[in-house]
Amino acid sequence: MSESLVEFRNVSKHFDDYTAVDNLNLSIEQGEFIALMGSSGCGKTTSLRMLAGFEEPSEGEVLLRGKCINHLKSYQRNTPLVWQTLALFPFLSVVENVEFGLRMQKVAKPERRKRALKWLDNLAIAEFAERRVDQLSGGQRQRVALARTLVTEPEILLLDEPLSALDSNMVVHMQGVLTELQRELGITFIYVTHSQSEAFAMADRVVIMNEGRVQQIGSPKDLYQRPNNHFVAGFVGKNNILGGQYKSEHNGIWVLAGNDGDYKIKASEAEPADRSAATDFAISADRVFVSRTVNSDFDNQFLCRLKGEEFVGSAVVLYLETESGEQIISLVTQAQMEVLGDLKKGDYYAHWQSDHCHIIKP
Amino acid sequence: MNARLNNSLLCLYLLIILGFIFSPIIASFIFSFNADRFPSLPLGEFSVKWYEAVNEDADVWAGFYRTLTVGVSVAMVSTFLGFCAAYTDYRYSFTGKSVYLALALLPPTVPLIIMGLAMLFFLSRVDLSGGTHSVIISHVVMCTPFAMALIRLRLSQMDPDLESAAWNLGASQWGAMRFVIFPFCLPAIVSSLLITMAVSFDEFAVAWFVSGLNETLPVRILSFLQGQVSPRINAIGSVVFMLSMMLVIAANIILMRNSSKKTTEE
The missing domain is CATH 2.40.50.100 (RNA polymerase II/Efflux pump adaptor protein, barrel-sandwich hybrid domain)
Known part of the structure; x- marks a missing residue:
């Protein structure tokens, strides 16, 4: 069996007496665009946070390239996350925000500036490099957040409802940007959303979760045509x-x-x-x-x-x-x-x- | 029409209040330039002789330098402690946190006389009383809550994901502290430095108890008053007032500039 990029093996997460994720088993392949979808409280964000290193599984193992990463700190993983709130640094300029990851890797200043500018250019926001983050529109900030995570050239990108703050036209536009980017880079995208239209428009595979459990995993077409239980049939x-x-x-x-x-x-x-x-x-x-x-x-x-x-x-x-x-x-x-x-x-x-x-x- | 009347009445009320608060200070300021020995109307001729007299008084200068040393040390130490306390509150939840917060914010509520006496007793017990360092220690106790309150306020405006985002991008805990938390809190840290310095600069009661022979400027002023009522006090008063107002105004400008930045963001 070939090795998956990411694997959740019997992973559960309990908070006191509340079970956020219940026995999750999921393999994610290199280069896949996978969406975790469900309504709030279904465990999708907790699963993502366990992969990013903000929560430790109560049971089971999270594996990255076959190695258990349960106990690795977030900064030891290189699993960058695009936040729902974007979490851009307000006291830094756009280009300084993008440079942040490289600065933490102690890349020399001219080199990291060059690489940050290249990414700003890729995402068509090079002209705003010197601006403050709060001077940008929602869609532009979105691109800054993407550039900031991609600049370290990770093999996996985590996205936590990144489009939820945008208006509907912009969402459709950014969906296009994301799909194209993922295809171009060939890296794995793990996308958490409550929106069916976002998940179905972009993902190769969609994981539908409810109350901490996986309900069904499949291509958008599969889920649409062949829901395999009551929940999925009602949800999709x-x-x-x-x-x-x-x-x-x-x-x-x-x-x-x-x-x-x-x-x-x-x-x-x-x-x-x-x-x-x-x-x-x-x-x-x-x-x-x-x-x-x-x-x-x-x-x-x-x-x-x-x-x-x-x-x-x-x-x-x-x-x-x-x-x-x-x-x-x-x-x-x-x-x-x-x-x-x-x-x-x-x-x-x-x-x-x-x-x-x-x-x-x- | 009615609203306009209300408005002007309100303005008048405000002016009376401000006049009530500031007239003693303004009077002191005016009389500091008055050549007469006793403050009375009509005013005598304009003179800076009281400023000259103060300038020539070695005790006043010694007191001023001491006050400055105390102020700067207190500002740095209490801002550091206040930052640590505020960050602890922001970052961790633990049992007894409300008690911890209450205790940390308590010192300004203790009457100054009690605080001064307690400090004197305690410091002489541990053999630390009667020096400049005694004033520093006491003032740090009094100023840290101000520093903590200011920095806590700033931290509460921070997107809670910001620190995690830094970790996620490869920053260690120290890295996130240095490159994210500290720069974010910088405006609050600067204003905390200024405010705590101003508080220490003005504080008299506790300093009087613990300073012994090492008088700070406010304590020096009291000894002036005890000996003789001299217009020199007006001169010193004006200078001290200007200095501490400058600190407070600077702190406010820094805080305000930052909050207006915040509102344009929304």
């Missing part, structure tokens, strides 16, 4: 979660007895679920289509009433209710809306393909 995108008792199987299609009749789902080839227990599955809202009549192209058809609609720009979210009172949401494009006509009156059929259903663990 817009999913309908339905369920029923296993009845029969035919050509890899399972039939589940649900409240509104039979659900047909394609059994997951990866790990077969327990057939005796009630089975839940997720169907993404954009895979649920709505029409006036039965459409035999789809193998799941349910009669619904419209409860509400929500306009979300290019699409509309329809809130539907089946005869048994089950809630179903459907994401419909504006073009499809026009075909449907006036929605206020009458009944509809919600339909979807068994292929798009995905069994989830409780």
Whole structure:
């Protein structure tokens, strides 16, 4: 087995009687862009802080290039972090901020000035070199913070919600800057965020955490199309979660007895679920289509009433209710809306393909 | 109209208060240039003869140098101790921290007479009374809380991630202290030096108890008063007032310049 750049091995972190991280196992490869995502208190930041050396694991080991770094101080690791608050030094100029890491490595002044200026140039902020940090805009400060961590040419960069203080246009712009930078440098980025759009737009792999535990690790596409438990299905995108008792199987299609009749789902080839227990599955809202009549192209058809609609720009979210009172949401494009006509009156059929259903663990 | 009236009444009130506070000092300042032996109106002719008399008095100069020595030493020692105490408070949490803080900030609340007597008893016990060093020790006790309060305030404005960020960039604990904490606190440190020096410069009661034969300037002034009421006191008073005001104003300018920098940042 080849050696991972970073490995968390059975790592837990307790604060008094609170468990911030619970038995984390994660390998991160050289050159990977990985995002740790979850809502606040899920343990993502604590995990990052253990890697940066600000917290020591209560149990387990953090390995960097196969060596346990549990007891190394932060300054012995070279795992620079871009802070949520940026934590730029207000009493130093921009270029002095960027030089800081080199100054700590006792690099001679002309040399470190040269290297700092090169990084400012790479990030297109060379013109502000002599300014004070508080004279810069949010996006410019962001770049200073990046230059300051990259100047020591680390093989790994940690980012803790670095874009959370920027307005939305700037966030999208900086996402581009970060992705490009990561590709260019080929170093590992570990990016902590609560924002799905940031994680999914940039990362090769996303780790979804909740209450200190990893819920699922996968590519953005994987997580989106195949959430493997209730939490991920509820957290990522817009999913309908339905369920029923296993009845029969035919050509890899399972039939589940649900409240509104039979659900047909394609059994997951990866790990077969327990057939005796009630089975839940997720169907993404954009895979649920709505029409006036039965459409035999789809193998799941349910009669619904419209409860509400929500306009979300290019699409509309329809809130539907089946005869048994089950809630179903459907994401419909504006073009499809026009075909449907006036929605206020009458009944509809919600339909979807068994292929798009995905069994989830409780 | 009403608001305007209120405003001018408020201004008047402020002027009366300021007049009340400063008129004795201004009077002293004016009479220090008055040739008459006794302070009375109308004023006599303008003269700097009291300043000349003070200038020729060797005891006054000795007292001044002593006060200066004490002031500078006290400023340095108490600012250092105050910085250490404030940093301890900022960086660590430990049981009994509130007690530690209360004790550290206590000395200015002790009445000066009590403080002076206690210092005298204690210093003579350990055989340290009656010298310039006794005044230094006592003043350090009194001034350190001021230094600590100033530096603590500055540390409380610091982004808590700043020190960790320095470690993260390869600074050892000492490196972070030297290159981040110290430069960040520098304005507070300078103003603490000035303020503690001003406090020590003015302090009379405790110095009177512990200084023995090594009188500081304020103590020297009292002995003047005990012997004879001389306009020389006005001259000394004016000089001392100017000096300590200069220190306090300088400290305030440094602090204010920094806080306005802070507000433009937001």
